[in-house]
Each structure stands twice: as C-alpha cells, then as structure tokens.
Amino acid sequence: AQSVTQLDSQVPVFEEAPVELRCNYSSSVSVYLFWYVQYPNQGLQLLLKYLSGSTLVKGINGFEAEFNKSQTSFHLRKPSVHISDTAEYFCAVSDRGGGYNKLIFGAGTRLAVHP
Amino acid sequence: NAGVTQTPKFQVLKTGQSMTLQCAQDMNHEYMSWYRQDPGMGLRLIHYSVGAGITDQGEVPNGYNVSRSTTEDFPLRLLSAAPSQTSVYFCASAFSADNPDTQYFGPGTRLTVL
Numbered sequence: 001a002q003s004v005t006q007l008d009s010q011v012p013v014f015e016e017a018p019v020e021l022r023c024n025y026s027s028s029v030s031v032y033l034f035w036y037v038q039y040p041n042q043g044l045q046l047l048l049k050y051l052s053g054s055t056l057v058k059g060i061n062g063f064e065a066e067f068n069k070s071q072t073s074f075h076l077r078k079p080s081v082h083i084s085d086t087a088e089y090f091c092a093v094s095d096r097g098g099g100y101n102k103l104i105f106g107a108g109t110r111l112a113v114h115p
Numbered sequence: 116n117a118g119v120t121q122t123p124k125f126q127v128l129k130t131g132q133s134m135t136l137q138c139a140q141d142m143n144h145e146y147m148s149w150y151r152q153d154p155g156m157g158l159r160l161i162h163y164s165v166g167a168g169i170t171d172q173g174e175v176p177n178g179y180n181v182s183r184s185t186t187e188d189f190p191l192r193l194l195s196a197a198p199s200q201t202s203v204y205f206c207a208s209a210f211s212a213d214n215p216d217t218q219y220f221g222p223g224t225r226l227t228v229l
Binding site: 107 | 211214
C-alpha cells in the first residue's frame with residue numbers, strides 16, 4: 001500500500017518570502033499525486049495534481065510542485081507567500097490497491113505566514 | 116451546484132449513543148468517501164462507495180457503517196459512539212471511481228463524544 005510522509009509538521013515564514021513544503025511517497029510503478037489546502041474551519045480544496053506528463057505542475061494561488069521519481073518526492077513551492085496562504089497543506093497519493101482509486105493523505109504541514 | 120454538503124456541522128454525543136452524519140452531493144459523482152481528521156494524523160479513510168449499492172471499507176472502518184441507496188447520498192452511521200470517535204469528519208466525492216481524480220470535500224462535521 002502507498003504511504004505519504006510530510007517532513008515538516010509546521011513551517012513558519014515571513015510574508016513575501018519563498019516557501020517549500022516537503023512530501024515523500026512510497027514508490028510504486030505508477031503514481032498520482034495531489035496537494036490539498038485546508039483553510040481554518042473549512043474543508044479541503046485541491047491546489048494541484050500530477051497524473052502524468054510534465055514533472056513541474058502549476059496550481060492555484062501561485063503554487064507549484066515538482067514530481068521527482070528518483071527521489072520519490074513531490075515538494076510544494078511558492079516564490080512569495082502572502083498572509084492569506086496561512087493554512088494546513090496535505091500531500092496525498094492515489095492508491096489503486098483493491099482496484100479502486102483511494103487517496104492516502106500525509107499528516108499535514110501547517111504553514112504560518114507572519115507579517 | 117451546492118457541491119458536497121454535510122450535516123450537522125457540530126455534534127456532541129454521550130458514549131453509547133448512535134447517530135448518523137449526513138452527506139450529499141449534486142454533481143452526479145460516482146465515488147463518495149468518508150474521512151476522519153485527527154491532529155497529526157492527516158485524513159484517514161473510513162469507508163467509500165463506487166456507486167449506488169456498492170460500498171467498501173477504508174483504513175479505519177471499525178465502529179462505522181455506511182450505505183449508498185442513491186447516487187447523491189452517503190450517510191455515515193455511528194452505532195455506539197466512543198470517545199475515540201471524537202474527530203472532524205469529512206465527506207468527499209469524485210467523478211470517477213476507476214481513475215485518479217480530484218476529490219471535492221464537504222465543510223466537515225465536528226463530533227465530540229463524552
């Protein structure tokens with residue numbers, strides 16, 4: 001079965017600084033990867049996804065992620081963060097064990113953007 | 116479209132009580148799922164459904180039942196609530212059960228079991 005490790009539980013950063021949130025997954029023949037964001041007291045919404053093709057994936061709100069098969073990583077980056085990016089970010093991998101598509105989530109990284 | 120809706124938003128139960136968390140989607144999605152979110156553990160899959168009449172267990176199914184009599188609705192039942200079931204519960208849906216796909220999440224139900 002697939003698994004996901006988010007290497008940082010909390011990331012504090014100043015406004016307008018760059019940020020990287022790290023995610024590693026267990027290896028598989030084919031893998032589909034997602035980043036979701038959860039703003040306070042809300043459900044999750046999709047930031048971006050990698051299904052195939054270009055390893056650099058661009059998402060909403062200026063975020064991007066790079067799929068690195070050799071390092072089994074899918075790190076999320078943003079060149080300049082805003083206060084409004086304060087949220088919890090979840091990396092997820094699609095697991096087709098048992099024949100149906102299921103999402104396996106990491107534990108989450110809490111991004112705190114300070115003025 | 117309302118998307119994925121969940122009721123109630125908050126609930127407090129006593130140990131041993133039963134209740135049903137409601138989930139509905141109006142996007143004609145094939146796939147629906149229930150997750151629980153606990154601090155430091157991310158989201159864990161409880162049960163999922165790939166269509167009306169078809170359900171299966173996820174990672175943490177014990178203590179929960181589901182059914183899917185229609186495409187739109189996927190209720191989660193707690194038969195005898197325990198304090199370990201204190202959590203935030205999210206329902207999600209996706210267009211396809213066969214292919215990796217974006218899941219759309221509801222706003223969540225915060226459940227406390229005393």
